[in-house]
Amino acid sequence: MSSNRFRNSADQLCSRVSAIIWKGYWICKGPPGKPQRPKDSDIVILWMHGGAYCFGSLLSATTNLLRVAETLDERGVSTSVFSVDYTLSLTARLPSQQIESVAAFRHLIEIEKIDAQRIILAGESAGGHLALTFLMALRQGNLPKPVGALLLYPWVNLKNTSPSLEANKNKDVLSKTLLDGCAKLATDEAVDGTWAQVGFIDLTKPLNGGVTWQEVLPSRTWVNVGTHDVFVHDIRTFVHEAQATGAHIELELVDGMPHGWNFTVDKPWEKRYLDLGQSDQVPAAMMQGSAFVAETLWTLLNHARE
Template structure:
């Protein structure tokens, strides 16, 4: 019988992908065993195999990859034990001709609002996903946990998350234009003090956060008060040495990351937007300095991340150029580990009542909240 609907096509793709994975899985397991016999691993056998499986999924149809990465069930969060009595505007969508996004919270998650311009911190969250997957509300639960922790420190916080267009349908600089428009919305329409804005991006969102900071200076717009980068994709050329040294230690595969970069910039994009391709290269660009581009900046990445060498180069260049920058490499951790920890704990967290103690349930969110609250931060029992 012929396939007659997108649903039928999606089902077929899912079946074919599952069969292919089932066929390749035994070979992946054998290779993991062989590598472990030659050299000790930083991971358990289970996690070693899991990372290898994730690295092998670059062939998977984009529609399935996006479905796997989609974790934005707003209704489920609103109906959860934890947030059933939260502000009814939780997750309110903002749609303008040049960008879309969502308010996770505005001053409070319990419905006691205050003027946006009076809140002490406004977090502009930019999600990751190699520019090809992910969504603005994928990190909704961790962001809500951050808001809870800020409230415990008597810090009023706004959290806005950007829904940028994905590649390959949308090429760069579409995403940059959307991020810039969202930032202007915050400081111009909502009258939020730029100095109170904390731009926080993860992975590809880290690259977009850096691009945004650079673009703001070029456009003569005020820079944010702080920038945070979680395992940022600092170099779209993917030329760092850790792509080789960490290729069996991380969840990212160079071939797949290269393909994502090609989908993003396409054609002559690499030369046309050369200023935004490699933030690990030496400044200045067009006479600008990193100290002009970046405010106080916080960067964290895992030691087993394939991006770590490029991130180290970026950090060195920014510091040499006068940027006040906190940097931490967490040993033996792969790309995106903070998000993994929280994703695994989301179901447990949402089953707690608002009065239940959620300490240590979502360690990634707790780390970020401590940075936002400017109380220093501790991870793994150590002051970072």
């Protein structure tokens, strides 16, 4: 991190951690400029990046996540961020990514001694799908849940049958052709095995085996999606299904916004933000998408602890 804003914090940022079956990065250990052991942070964000399981990088949202940590620190909440470096589907099919994520979580709670009640799970797009299947695996393994979950425009139905794929096809950056290709690549070796049998492909349907979303989800879950997103119909269906089981899950719709809007709106501001000095105040108009995520996490944390 050679940027002006984080030059003096480089030692606490983007440090790699790995084991035999998983790897990841500490985006920050404590708020930028205020290093601390993650177990001493008020919250640890467990981040799962998007990219349809085919693309993307665990570091692609680094600038945004650092701004999230800064904003939460301004709210009096010290934050560490850990990003899972799950294997993309060009190399490994589902459920390899789920297995890796659970192993990384076990490292956080068993080796780094981070209380699960300090961990907030967060995922975007395919990372949102991975976050949900990760929570299902925690239940199956009798592991503790994170205190809350934030799902940004999650890809909840890998069959890509949502009516909004057609309705929003000229309003969004995603296409059914792209999504179908990525879904086939991610699931091709798993559709006849355990993955399909437990219902991981389409999460808008009731879960198999009598399991409910109330049992799977943390005490509070917050979902955000734009009304121009091709996933919006499936996300609404998923949230309604989860609410019907008694899960505490909130859906926030942002009018006129496409897929990935939270970080897309920040792109034009990133260079100017990184050019700021570490002690410079960030203008209100700068990095608003990241500020929105931080405010949502702050609200989620307060609700989860009620």
